[in-house]
Amino acid sequence: MLIVPEREIADLMTREAAFDAVEKVFAAMASGDAYNFPVVREAIGHEDALYGFKGGFDRAGLTLGLKAGGYWPNNLDKRGIINHQSTVFLFDPDTGMVKAMVGGNLLTALRTAAASSVSIRHLARKDARVIGMIGAGHQARFQLRAALEQRDFEKVIGWNFHPEMLPNLQEVAEAAGLPFEAVELDGMREADVIVSITSSFDAILGADQVSPGTHVACMGTDTKGKKEVDPQLLVRADVFTDEVAQSVSIGEAQHAVGRGLISEADVAQLGAVINGSHAGRSSDDQITLFDGTGVGLQDLAVAAAVVDLAVERGIAIEVDF
Known part of the structure; x- marks a missing residue:
């Protein structure tokens, strides 16, 4: 399994790369080549937090996985860390074996911004x-x-x-x-x-x-x-x-x-x-x-791009899992 820590994301994923990944996955969804799984999102009754899972499968890109995480509104004031916390997990669609674990905080911010940016490009x-x-x-x-x-x-x-x-x-x-x-x-x-x-x-x-x-x-x-x-x-x-x-x-x-x-x-x-x-x-x-x-496919698309870049640059951490 490959691990790409949160600390590495800023040097790997650009706004342009996030835009391209999100635009492609939106197109794949509309053409029926990719689909999202039902979302699980719940208030956990602790720290006023919302926690959940988003996942999906992109047949065109052979990307399978999920993002786990949510919103902890007290994080910034109590702990000095951002309120949104998440991690992306990617799996091999041929075998079901886990392929990668990727820090999802910055990726979530970038893919969310990319989504509105894609809408502006095509609709404004x-x-x-x-x-x-x-x-x-x-x-x-x-x-x-x-x-x-x-x-x-x-x-x-x-x-x-x-x-x-x-x-x-x-x-x-x-x-x-x-x-x-x-x-x-x-x-x-x-x-x-x-x-x-x-x-x-x-x-x-x-x-x-x-x-x-x-x-x-x-x-x-x-x-x-x-x-x-x-x-x-x-x-x-x-x-x-x-x-x-x-x-x-x-x-x-x-x-x-x-x-x-x-x-x-x-x-x-x-x-x-x-x-x-x-x-x-x-x-x-x-x-x-x-x-x-x-949608979960946004997270998977940007995470998969990050893993490829991390491997290319030799900074992905490989562990036996």
């Missing part, structure tokens, strides 16, 4: 100039860096429950040579692209706070009950997702579908747009929404 207007960020935590920095590479943005605007965290976004914007402005939620009407990345269980962004032609990437809702936007926004928008089954059960679409505002048939796979079997954006006035629920 080509002339998008203002990007709005809802949420300013650890993951928001990754989201913004990746998103800025997809269009010629000229300005970043941001909102957060705790305004004192907005410098996280300002630093990324200024490093990219862009001005940053803190706004109220009504100010999001200026944005051509909006990325929401929070852990909210109550709608933050209203349906009337999004202008025609905007692309919205909802990246924080991955558990039953979570909610970042008014379900009426999904009525106004054309909705795309990584996996429809997750979108309507644990993603942002769970609320609109549950209330009968839209149906499961109204949610399309982003991979179909990548493959060319779905038109995607059809007009400059169309609102598009990507419901990024986070």
